[in-house]
Amino acid sequence: MKKKNLIFWMFLFATALVATSHAGETELNYRLKWLFNTSVAGDIYAEAKGYFREAGLKVNVREGSPEKNAINELELGHSDFGVASADQVIRALDKGAKIIVLAQLFQVSPMQWIYRTDQPQIKTLEDLKGRNIGITFGGNDETVMNTLFAKAGITKKDVKIFGVRFDFTPFFKREVDVWPVYFNSQGVILKDKLEKEGEKVYFFNPADFGVNFVANSVITSEKTWKNRPDMVKKFTAALLKGWEAAMEPSNEADVLMEIKKKDKESNDELRRLQLIATRELIKPLASIKIGTIDTDAWKQTETIMLDEKQIKKPVHVETMLKN
Amino acid sequence: MLFRRIYQFLIVYFIGLIFLLLIKAVLSLSDYVIPGVGLITETFGQVLNTYFFDVMNTMSVTVLGQCISIAMAFGVGIAGRKSSWMGSFIKVTAYNIQAYPIVALAPIIFILLGDGFISRLLIASMICYFPLLLSVLGIMATPVEDIEHFYIITGRMRWQLEVKIRAFENLSKITTVISGSATLAMAGTIVAEFIAANAGIGYSIRVALYQSDLAKILVALFMIGIIISIYQGCLETLGEQIKTRWSVSKGGNTI
Incomplete structure (x- = not known):
């Protein structure tokens, strides 16, 4: 009987310990643009290596699709952060959405x-x-x-x-x-x-x-950006730390292992080649800091969309870029 | 019948639209998530013409697909109406084929047949066919004993006569099922177009979805609803006329 009691109290203590360790964490949702694959290596790695946790965040990284649009989710409050391409952001701004761009993941469009x-x-x-x-x-x-x-x-x-x-x-x-x-x-x-x-x-x-059409970038709502600046800063820093680590060639084996846990569709060799190709797009030059927003490319994307009549009026996207 | 179909659709559509606009207002959503009345009206003006022809394109496949599925359902239903081994085999085969979700089979169909007319037609027919088959089998497998008995004992019963008797005695059910299956055929065609085709309203919806343009999708839904209501209304009217003629030929007022 005493033994049973001891086990019960030990279990209770362990549960309380786990609960306490997570109590200080802020839980938030991060909606990707597409499915888990090598293209989102940094997102996967930041979560797997506990960079978010180190920053006091519990981030639920969720897969995206055309139907699971990050911008819609930000407005509806289902997600706190997301990934969207420049055309999605500019189109949303044209229709009155309040979106802030925090980081540009792809420096070269895939x-x-x-x-x-x-x-x-x-x-x-x-x-x-x-x-x-x-x-x-x-x-x-x-x-x-x-x-x-x-x-x-x-x-x-x-x-x-x-x-x-x-x-x-x-x-x-x-x-x-x-x-x-x-x-x-x-x-x-x-x-x-x-x-x-x-x-x-x-x-x-x-x-x-000469056509630089900006691809995947990290976004949040203007409301979150204004009301929770600390959380935004912590999230962005942890995420980019994850990307920096994921793009580091010396971490390749570890990164590939973490990707494999999420993406079981591709084979090992393909994943490795995809990671090398992703590196070329995320960090084309050693001097480029991951996440750098290429304002000129964003402005060009807006101009292209205006010329193509995909938006009705200039949205001055540069005012929404907050690196 | 036709006008009732149309105004019933309009009621449903506008209730849905009002519900969306209420959500937009309550949650203060931008036009990107849920478009406002102004944007919907503007988009309506811009794409009405294009979407009308897209829906008519889809409709042409729908009508043909429905005809094929009716023929298939009657073919299998008549062949499988007997409680013999062959009848039961045909029924089981027909049920098992349907057990595969068409959406899962669609990519294979598109790879093999391309993304043209034939693929859309096949998928539309397959989606529409099974509910029809169930009804046809039910009708064809149930004897109309008081009529059939006479032909059986006089030795004049042939399978064609048996089918005719069962079909005409259940004409009301058959016309209801056929007009109802129009919606399924339309849905099948749209699913096919959405997955992989390069034409039709399903394809246009996919393009609008790529651009997160809900206003275009709402216009597309309106066009689909209106056209399918008209088509169903026409089918129902036709069914009524056939029933009336059949009833008159039998010397009664109505069936």
Whole structure:
């Protein structure tokens, strides 16, 4: 009986200890833009390595999708922080949303196009003429490609446009020459598949032609930013610490292990290649601090969207960038 | 019948819209999350024309898909009406095929058949077919004993006659099920377009979703609702006319 009592009191004590250790933590939700994969290595790593906990935060990192939009969740109060691309942020600002950008994760946009090396290399925008180009209608790749067309004076008659979706069959069957991909995820998968078939690929990066369309960035609501500045500061610092550590080549094995726990779809080698590709986009130069907001690129993104009539009026996005 | 369908839809649609606007007002949400009346009206003006043709595109697949599913349901229903081994085998096979969610099969269909008309048609037919099949099987497997008995004992019963008797004696049920299945065929087509097609209103909804444009989605829902109401109203009216004619030919007033 005494033994049973002792176990009971020990259990109670342990429970109280755990509860106390979490009592000082602020719980918050962080909505990603997409599913758990190597593209969100830093987010996964910050959580796994306890950087949030060290900052006194209990962060629920949640997967995103087109239906699980971070901006909607911020407004509805379901999330405190989120990841959104610049076009989403600018569109939301145009419609009266109060969004603050805290950090820009991708310094180089992952939105690129893949094509085979047995086709002439695209060295100038003129080289796009006559190609069969894949575009996700309604996606930001459509906006980017339209901007490139406008820049080069290319009309829709000069190219063939193919509406793409999730399966790559038309590209494999060569029905489409130039296929839109996220460089560090689908790009790696397609490159790997084609190389196994003895085919080499090129990537067409709009940034090389002066179009810098900003991708994933960390956002919060204006309300949270104003009312809970300490929490915002702690969260951003812990998150970027996670990204810095995740992009450190010496941590590669550990990072890959943490990603594997969340993303069981890809194989080990693909994940490793995706991590290398992600590093190129997040920290293209050693001198660039992770999270740096490229104000000029944001302004250019806004200009592109205005020109493409995706927004009705200037939103002065630079006023919402708080690095 | 037609007008009743339309105003019933309008009531439901506007109740839904008012509910959304109330949420917007209570939670002070921006137009990005829930668009205001002004934005919805403006979007309506901008996309009405495009969405009308998109819905008509979807509708063409829907009608054809529904016809195919009716033919399939009647084919399988007639073949599986007997309590013989073959009848039971056909029924079990038909049920098992339906056990796979179409949404899970859709990507395979699109990979094999591409994202054109055939894929949309097939998915629409598959979604619409099963509820129809259940009703048809129920009707075809239930003898109308007081009529069939006469033909059986006089040795004049053939399977065509049996099917005719059971179909006409259950005409009311069949027309209700067929008009109801129009909604399923439409839903099937939209699901197919949403997943992977490059045309139709489902595809337009997907594009609007990419842009988080709820105003466009609301307009699309309005267009879908109106057109499907008209279609269903027409089917019901047609069903009523067939029933009336059948009743007159039998010498009665109504069935």
